[in-house]
Amino acid sequence: MPIGTFSSSWTRKLAPLACRFTHLTPTAPLFAHRTTSTLASKTMTTVPSSVNKSAHEFDKGNLDAVLARRFFYAPAFEIYGGVAGLYDYGPTGSSLQANILDAWRKHYIIEEDMLELDTTIMTLDEVLKTSGHVAKFADWMVKDTKNGEIYRADHLVEAVIEARLKGDKEARGIQHVEVEETDEKKKKKKKNVKATAIKLDDNTVAEYEFLLAQIDNYTGPELGELIRKHKITNPTTGNDLTDPVEFNLMFESNIGPTGAIKGYLRPETAQGHFVNFARLLEFNNGRVPFASAQIGKSFRNEIAPRQGLLRVREFTMAEIEHYVDPLDKKHARFNEVKDVVLTLLPKEVQQEGRTDLTQMTTGDAVAKGVVDNETLGYFLARTQLFLTKIGIDPKRLRCRQHMANEMAHYAADCWDFEIQSSYGWVECVGCADRSAYDLTVHSVRTKQALRVQQRLEKPIVVEKLDVQFEAKPFGIKFKKDAATIKDTLLGLPKERLQCIKDDFASKGSSSVKCTDGKDYEITPDLVRIEPLTVTEHVREFTPNVIEPSFGIGRILYSLLEHSYWAREQDVARGVLSFPVLVAPIKVLIVAISNDPALTAIIHDLTRRFRKLGIASRVDDSGASIGKKYARNDELGTPFGCTVDFATAKNGTITLRERDTTSQLIGKVDDVIAVVDELVKGNINWDGASKKLEVYSGVQDVE
Numbered sequence: 155m156p157i158g159t160f161s162s163s164w165t166r167k168l169a170p171l172a173c174r175f176t177h178l179t180p181t182a183p184l185f186a187h188r189t190t191s192t193l194a195s196k197t198m199t200t201v202p203s204s205v206n207k208s209a210h211e212f213d214k215g216n217l218d219a220v221l222a223r224r225f226f227y228a229p230a231f232e233i234y235g236g237v238a239g240l241y242d243y244g245p246t247g248s249s250l251q252a253n254i255l256d257a258w259r260k261h262y263i264i265e266e267d268m269l270e271l272d273t274t275i276m277t278l279d280e281v282l283k284t285s286g287h288v289a290k291f292a293d294w295m296v297k298d299t300k301n302g303e304i305y306r307a308d309h310l311v312e313a314v315i316e317a318r319l320k321g322d323k324e325a326r327g328i329q330h331v332e333v334e335e336t337d338e339k340k341k342k343k344k345k346n347v348k349a350t351a352i353k354l355d356d357n358t359v360a361e362y363e364f365l366l367a368q369i370d371n372y373t374g375p376e377l378g379e380l381i382r383k384h385k386i387t388n389p390t391t392g393n394d395l396t397d398p399v400e401f402n403l404m405f406e407s408n409i410g411p412t413g414a415i416k417g418y419l420r421p422e423t424a425q426g427h428f429v430n431f432a433r434l435l436e437f438n439n440g441r442v443p444f445a446s447a448q449i450g451k452s453f454r455n456e457i458a459p460r461q462g463l464l465r466v467r468e469f470t471m472a473e474i475e476h477y478v479d480p481l482d483k484k485h486a487r488f489n490e491v492k493d494v495v496l497t498l499l500p501k502e503v504q505q506e507g508r509t510d511l512t513q514m515t516t517g518d519a520v521a522k523g524v525v526d527n528e529t530l531g532y533f534l535a536r537t538q539l540f541l542t543k544i545g546i547d548p549k550r551l552r553c554r555q556h557m558a559n560e561m562a563h564y565a566a567d568c569w570d571f572e573i574q575s576s577y578g579w580v581e582c583v584g585c586a587d588r589s590a591y592d593l594t595v596h597s598v599r600t601k602q603a604l605r606v607q608q609r610l611e612k613p614i615v616v617e618k619l620d621v622q623f624e625a626k627p628f629g630i631k632f633k634k635d636a637a638t639i640k641d642t643l644l645g646l647p648k649e650r651l652q653c654i655k656d657d658f659a660s661k662g663s664s665s666v667k668c669t670d671g672k673d674y675e676i677t678p679d680l681v682r683i684e685p686l687t688v689t690e691h692v693r694e695f696t697p698n699v700i701e702p703s704f705g706i707g708r709i710l711y712s713l714l715e716h717s718y719w720a721r722e723q724d725v726a727r728g729v730l731s732f733p734v735l736v737a738p739i740k741v742l743i744v745a746i747s748n749d750p751a752l753t754a755i756i757h758d759l760t761r762r763f764r765k766l767g768i769a770s771r772v773d774d775s776g777a778s779i780g781k782k783y784a785r786n787d788e789l790g791t792p793f794g795c796t797v798d799f800a801t802a803k804n805g806t807i808t809l810r811e812r813d814t815t816s817q818l819i820g821k822v823d824d825v826i827a828v829v830d831e832l833v834k835g836n837i838n839w840d841g842a843s844k845k846l847e848v849y850s851g852v853q854d855v856e
């Protein structure tokens with residue numbers, strides 16, 4: 155997403171430009187252990203409530219084996235050795251992703267009547283210069299001073315401090331829970347940080363816990379100080395590390411053969427929305443609020459992509475830009491979601507170094523000012539509903555508010571949906587109120603009016619801030635940059651002008667970031683900012699943008715972990731309990747024998763499911779029925795139709811449900827009709843049980 159909102163490091167860099175920049179010193183006492191962990195933690199699987207069996211502990215090794223065996227996804231170019239951070243999705247992973255995206259389109263684009271876009275991936279460098287990405291879309295990296303090995307600075311500090319706390323627990327005899335390791339995992343662990351059982355004093359433990367609770371809040375130089383203060387070295391070699399330096403995450407390219415036009419693979423889809431704003435507004439008859447939405451690939455040259463699908467260099471995003479009147483951020487449909495309960499981790503709690511969660515209805519969160527406005531609250535609630543609908547466990551879902559340094563200076567409020575998996579709490583959706591920043595910078599740079607004009611029934615008197623320039627000295631001081639600075643100042647919103655005016659009064663000058671990405675110091679003898687009263691017949695304003703931004707790969711991986719469990723009788727018998735809505739294949743079709751009479755029935759069933767648009771799969775391998783069911787449990791196929799000799803005789807087939815393994819029986823037509831209702835979500839398995847007979851017999855084998 156656009157500059158300064160989400161990327162944990164580069165947003166911090168913008169923060170000092172803020173009017174009321176708060177510098178946080180991580181010295182306050184601190185106590186609760188941060189639950190966000192980059193180290194694997196032991197979690198229990200969510201067994202579907204209808205299943206009356208105790209679950210085995212979640213075993214990531216077993217899940218990884220299923221995902222590889224059933225080709226959900228695999229490293230790209232694997233036969234050439236692969237490249238970190240690039241993955242190919244196989245047939246099951248692709249269908250799962252397509253079904254998640256289909257659910258997303260229905261939940262947002264169709265339900266909310268959003269304007270869908272498909273803009274180019276290759277983006278002109280001017281656009282990304284204006285948005286700030288060329289200058290600031292960077293993370294902080296450190297290098298081993300001897301062997302040159304590279305780490306992302308915040309991730310390294312976090313991993314080392316977590317390992318020290320883990321070592322302290324071990325030294326104190328507090329049992330540490332470890333996930334069982336596969337050979338693959340052991341190999342990868344070389345890169346992880348080993349915990350050594352050393353007891354720390356209580357003050358250090360408190361300091362470390364505080365540091366972890368707000369790891370996202372440190373600037374690059376602050377990370378450098380932490381590395382020096384806590385004597386953090388390369389965990390593999392023990393060598394010293396360089397100071398953190400910024401690394402821009404965008405992939406650069408040239409457009410055309412001459413190399414004259416520079417471009418980048420987009421790091422988010424958002425800029426494609428903003429540059430089309432004028433057309434979108436016209437399409438919407440000149441009125442706000444409305445939203446644009448886009449699903450597409452984004453690219454980030456991540457420093458150390460080491461967490462599977464969670465941190466990759468090419469990924470699918472689904473982004474919404476909701477344009478709203480800055481003076482009226484109410485939402486017409488807020489009432490529909492006000493009772494949705496959110497699990498919140500507000501910024502004040504984190505800044506005290508705590509991670510305790512608060513549950514609150516969306517209505518209360520907005521009324522009490524915890525969430526800034528109704529529209530932002532509306533999207534938080536709708537996102538919670540979307541994520542749980544596709545199968546994310548609500549108990550492992552929280553909304554974490556951005557802390558002061560994390561949030562861009564122009565943003566009004568910002569929350570991340572974090573999902574807990576064996577990798578800890580990971581941001582999967584960012585929801586930000588980005589104020590008028592994006593449209594303003596593009597408008598100033600291109601001189602296109604990206605503004606809404608609203609005819610007023612009665613003229614109004616408006617207090618503005620007028621900007622006047624002392625032309626000659628201004629030109630002499632800023633020379634060729636004068637026009638850029640002038641354009642920037644003339645395009646700034648009133649609130650920002652007020653900040654500059656306040657700076658003039660308190661400091662005698664103010665720093666202004668201009669559309670060329672540079673900062674200029676201006677003084678009141680060159681620029682006058684004076685109140686001005688005007689009568690207006692048309693109200694003109696730059697809409698504010700509320701942006702929910704989804705990383706589909708992170709959601710998909712979290713869903714895989716939340717859906718995976720193993721049957722009680724056999725640890726290796728894994729099941730992926732996807733909701734029917736997103737399951738890659740909805741029905742397995744199997745015959746009890748390869749008898750030609752049964753094969754003909756199978757073909758007919760496939761044809762009929764195809765006609766209904768239901769994804770089915772025939773398993774005609776020589777495996778036993780039990781093995782075929784087990785294989786399809788691993789694929790997450792919710793239903794199975796079994797054809798046996800009773801089918802040929804009586805025209806009946808059985809219908810099996812994946813999680814409970816219970817079976818129903820009925821005439822072929824009735825079973826197909828029930829499957830159709832199940833897939834459409836009109837009935838659940840209880841409903842199906844009322845329409846068909848319970849089957850408790852043994853399959854009619856030859």
Ligand SMILES: Nc1ncnc2c1ncn2[C@@H]1O[C@H](COP(=O)(O)OP(=O)(O)OP(=O)(O)O)[C@@H](O)[C@H]1O
Nearest residue numbers: 155160161162464465466469581582583584703705
């Ligand atoms: N490298 C990545 N791999 C996979 N998904 C990503 C990656 N970077 C971002 N995303 C997804 O895109 C969403 C919006 O991007 P955003 O810029 O807010 O992420 P971010 O704050 O930079 O993430 P992080 O701090 O984890 O790098 C994120 O919530 C996440 O789901």
